[in-house]
Amino acid sequence: MPNRPAILRWLAACLTGLGAWLMMAAPAAAHEVRPAYLEVIETAPGTYDVTWKQPVLDGRRLKIDPVFPEACAREGEYVASPGGTLVQRWTTHCDLSQGEIRIDGLERTLTDAFVRIDRLEGDDIGAVLRPAAPVLDLTVPTGAPVATYFRIGVEHIIFGWDHLLFVLGMVLLVRPQQLLLTLTAFTVAHSITLAAATLGGITLPGPPVEITIAMSIALLGAEAMHRIKGWNTLSQRIPWAIAFGFGLIHGFGFAGALAEIGLPKGAEAMALLLFNVGVEAGQILFVSVLLALAFVVHRLAQKAMLPARAVLAYFIGFMGSYWAIERIAGAFFGI
Structure with missing residues (x-):
């Protein structure tokens, strides 16, 4: 027979450590899993318009920069910083049918870089450069990296703390018999707005979307506590409707991630489908881990279940409120 007091102490220590780690990591990690994006479009023979986008983390740009062949000087360069992204644009006149493009500093990060080169003649290039392989050979034609969008979708949900906490809140709120319908409603809703935004051009301003997502998390934390108190x-009566409504907003949040990198030319629908399937795979993985942990805790230390649920509910409510205040301050006061 297991030593239950020792198990309870161990679980309490784990929850405390996990909560402290999440409180430090979550604010910086929310919605920050985004690849860099380099777009090179040939507008006249030997003349290219270049757009370079990279995520900004905690107000600091990553020390990565695209390096073109030596003859490709930058002309008319200007920089903008919309939201959490640094955008640089310039024109260059050179031969991009040979040589290589390198993302300098990429090997020191965990970030991928999408590269898209549209040529007037010859094969277009679509590739993903990674820290282990940050160089693109311009003489080797490559197709659009459609399959990579599945992995981006998985990473966006697994490392997107705001979406994870929303899913966790739903798991805490609903009864087991309601869970499948509730998660399905959330999936259907964000799939609708994700497709509408990326393929139909229906968009909402980013700051209100991010603020609403944060408020939805705070609401779920409060509702999870209400269930624990027996209210x-x-x-609790129609969680699927609540999940569907907020899922529509979360879909615009997912679309914001895709907007940073765009969809591969000629394969937009397939890339969108793979991204969405990746999001769902990440969500299923997360829920499966939660249910497995709940089963283990229930079997080994059933008395720890209620305190653990309360700690998680308060944490969800706290983080949702923190993000809402942070995003409101950033949107309206520039803080």
């Missing part, structure tokens, strides 16, 4: 609320 019967609307969210």
